[in-house]
Amino acid sequence: MNMNTIYLRRAHKITVNQHTGNGRLADGYLGAAARNLEALGFALSPALFRAVRELPKEDFEVLYEQLVADLKVMVGAHVEYVPMYPGFPEQVMLQQDAILYLNAIYHYYTWDLPVYKGSAEREPLQEQVKLKVIGLGDSEDFCLMIRRLIQAKGSISAADKEDIDAVIAALEPEELEEILPPDIPFKENTAFVISSLLKHNKANLARLGRYFKTATDVLRLAVAWSDGDVSLAAPVRFRKFKRSGRRLLLGLLEQCQPLTEDMLRHKDRWIRLGEILHPSEYKQRYARCEEAWDILRNNKPFTSFNSSVELALKYKQVWNALDLLIKRPGEFARRLDHLLRGTEHTDYVVLAFGEAVEQVSTPVLLQVKNHFSSRLEERELRVFFPKGNVAKVFAVPDTLPVIEAGVCQDIVNICEQALIGRFAELPPLGSAYVDERLKNYHVPFSQRSASKVLHTLVRGSRLPMGEGDTIRFFSWWKEGKVNGVSTGRVDIDLSAVMYDHNWNYVEHISYTNLRSSKYLAHHSGDIVSAPLGASEFIDLHIPSIIEYGGRYVVASLNSFTEQPYCNLPECFTGWMMRKKPGSGEIYEPSAVVNKIDVTADTRIAIPVILDLVERTVIWTDLSLTRDPNYYNNVEGNQKGMVLTGKAMTQLKKPDLYDLFMLHVKARGQLAESPRHADTVFSVEQGLTPFHIEQIMAEYVV
Template sequence: MNGILLRRKGKFLLKPGDGGASAMQLAMVQQELEQLGFALTPEALERLGSQSPEQLARCLRELRATLAKTTGAHRPLRPLFPDFPAGVLRVEEAQLYQRAMFHYVTRLQLHEIEPEPSPPLRGGRALRLIGLGSAEEFEAICTRLAASPTSLSQQDKDDLAWFIDQYREQVLRMLPEHIAFKENFAFIAAALLRRAPGPRSEAFVRERLATATDALRVAVAWSAGDVSLAEPTRFGRFPRAMRRLLLHALEACGDPSEDMLRWKERWKRLGERLHPGDYRERLPATWNAFQTLREDRPHETFNGAIERELRLGRADAAAQRLSARPGELARRLDHLLRSGADPADVLQRLRAAATRVSVPVLLQLHSQLRHRGRAPLRVFFPKGDAARAWGAHDRRAPLPAGAAEAAAAICREALSERFAQRAPLGPCWIDPALRDLRAPLAQRSASRSLRTLTRGSRVTLPDARFVRLFLWWKNGRGRTDIDLSAAFFDREFGFLDTISYYNLRGYGGHHSGDIVDAPQGAAEFIDLDLPRLRESGVGFVAVSIHSFTEQPYCDLPECFAGWMARSEIDSGEPFEARTVHDRVDLASKQNSCMPFVLDLERNQAVWCDVGIGGRPRWNNAANQLSGISLILRAMQYDAAPDLYTLFELHAQARGSLVAERAQAQTVFAQDGDVGAFDIDRIRAEFL
């Protein structure tokens, strides 16, 4: 329970205790948490003071275990060379080579060099505050996750599953009446039917199954598949009650044939498990739909009709058909406008349909229209559980004069009308730094991390000379070699050099040495001297991680990476939890990824969290440079909606904007009423 609350809200639950804890014991708790980079609020400290010594010890164990894991301090991070970084900085190339060969030849032993004691750590990031939470705040996490109008990450789903596991049918009181995002509903429905079976759960699911695709997603979620339907699923066995529920949901759709034809092969495979023939008399429409699929009967789908109209040059007819489905009209708007449709007619149809388009789709369309034609690359993040990025040259025909601006204005008006119906905010102040943070519109493939950042977001680097990258992993079923690398590019995206296991030094970067086996866990580090890198002409540092032995990260017991900021490189231990700014779990099905990029000119870290495609003969940074370079450039041209624009729309519709923070009733800032990393609240209340 406290693990979820600490991760998501920076708070913990603690009842008043029996008393007896001394001031010295409280100071020891504070000191332990400070070593991890956290501090207690006065309210939390007062509640700890009411505990007995035994209760205080239990609370400290729980806090320490959770907070250590968030930074990576729960694992020993030791470099190959115990005297890193000093050893790598001063040792000759020949000696570095001999040390590396010793590691390979002696069956991967770490070096037994006794390093000189490091001076105590000087500096560190600002401590993150841990406050006292309430049961209402804790249960609100479940409500906000379920109410999200956008996709959830795996961490989000795990937390939702915890609530359903623990509360069983009682979780129904925490679920919103309307679950807007179909993928999230499917996950919740399958979890309820599996973990809290009964009439109430079945009724909750049945009332919200509106389409054949809804039923398909629930079946996929039951079989632990990809509810986005980007990947096929191997369906498991379904109990009779589940089969009956899904088949009756199909019958309630009227004629589900068209919707089922969108996912024809999936429904064929699912039909083998549902046995619709057992219900052919009672559910004739459902039986007929399955026969249509199996016998390949001709049946034109909605999307097929749209493609036919566009192929024949009848864009106006396509626009007329799309008016019946506002979301599809918004998604295809650009295509319609550049395909010869009458711009005035298309814009009028958009205006009429905009009130029925979801907020996330309107926001994305608004942002894309505002940025259209400004960048040489278009960036795509394909739907699915695996994080991938694609970049392509923008070769689209230009839109008719004024069409993009007019369509963007329609989107803005529709959003303002929608937001004006919500509770007033009063005078609002918005931190300008929120322009660099992306709105959380798609978290489906987001990795677990210390700070929840949306792909493409930028955060200012701390005032420190050095950034230390770190990686920790443990072997899977066999020997596992994971490599940490940093590729240097100039401001024009020209490649300069790479720091990796095959090149330990250069341009102001230093690698801790290559470890090629991790039966007990292993760590690699890279130190980056930021002023020296800038002086050497480095504009970007693309951080990448590669499974040289080609196991995907999901097959490893644990793998994580991140970065620390250090004012002085020779103080403290190689890994100090209180200097960790970001940490990300690597658990995807991929074997190469780019967690983030450092933009040295703008002094920012750019959150990427994407996989690198391709299957080179040797999986390392040198053989993945084309993918690394493409992702780097794509991230610079990302046109996703930012938080500032989202909050500005809310402020103008629900209150007013003020120039001074002191004048505001509602402050949108990390230390204000709505913080940039309060993703749950943003998704549930502002999207």
């Protein structure tokens, strides 16, 4: 993979090789190139403009062709869009119901699209699009970006891993020091990075030990080396390791403390791995490993930390539980709510937590602080995101017993003081401006199941819709072969379901209902086969839906033919804002707000939820499990969609405003405006919510 491809997608920057000759691009030539980039919604920064105009014509053409190809993929302009009704939305608005029905029947019987007389003429695009700027970068900044990604204090996405792996493959062994930090805090990331180094024969075996502290760290490496799920949420089929690989894993395991207890957490996996590693062959060299496997295989008695804690909590032996948990502060923090609601001696629990708080990680402290700051708010649901590579959300009724307000505030104060003290050790910020709109953006902790998108965000974050009264969803997919296996016919249905303020169903727009008789909402037509690719669009006129009583819109993709998205050659979705939907082409790259690659191992995707009253887009990027008693369409998944909608709109997570304000309190002074600030935290400038790898590496520390 071209490194500029990664740099462009992640940071909207590219590098340009310096040229010392006297060549200079003709103004007309460069102007034409800039105009073509505008059509895709992008513009060159002044620095990049100056750099490329000094290139020889041949070098510029190579750079430009790759840049355009990459930008087209980023916004979805690399494919052809042929909806059933090319004159959408007017053609659907004006067509008779009988004709819409007959056209659908014709397509279902033949898989061919209807032939229309004449061609729909479209006015030129009348939108004034704000162009996205491509900046001039350099190799040092690129390596820092990848290093920050590796140093993230939370899980990273499949796209992140692809980028890291491509960079490791491209760099020479001596260059890897630029991207490899002395410590990789999040152990899932450790496992992936080291497995990538091993795969590309670039691992410095003498220095691997510094990255592994526990048996689970080593297990994750074995899983990653076997191309499995490093979160350990899914089973894995271990590869057959060579002798050198077996010795490496056993050597790393031998140094871990504690060993047996940690291995018991994943007992069955370790037994399966032991059948491959054959520790008995090396029992003289790795005696602790052999002893641990003997206990696991033969079910010998062993009292673990977790079993002792569970026993103490079961019989409400708070003092015993505290004595145990204070030795493991992270586990203490995760069980804090359970402890407080299970005892009358809350003062002692708070006091003990205060003694252990310095050893609790920043991500956990931020989440504990957020939890107890909203603990007494009335909520219908408690929301959970289960660990794993599929983006699912679970919601259960909130029936937690009440905890005294004073106790909750004490916990919040303890967390805040610990975080401020920790952040105060970092370099000073000077005067800093913190944009209040950052309250709408969540702190990135876990990105393992995040999709590859034009603009990456954290689930539950709320984006302003932008100008325009119509939001246009789009989807594109293709059938064919994946890893030599044919997909067969693929039918992906784009749908939008409207609900009122209380999440009561209002109406839906889908292949079963191409247009609304109540407000302005239209579907471009249902396409049921895609050998050359297929596309569907939905237009929603916001004022007319609000006037009718609608508020929330859940956008969804449903795999009617039941293939999971991970088994398709390509599938993506996204949205545009349009002021005049009839002008320009149906798909205008420059108007794309975001584009999402849908690759999950599931058959239903919910990319976003709209709050039309607040004019915000709630970033969800979720998967929904199908109800087996219904066809996989929007009607058959109403219960799950309502629950998902309620969960995401009621979600309470740590936000970036609170995080950055803690940093300012610790190491800066608050500025009233960006103009008077040395450091800017904002939505459009300075450090933004889209700088996820920098936030995870340098601010969640």
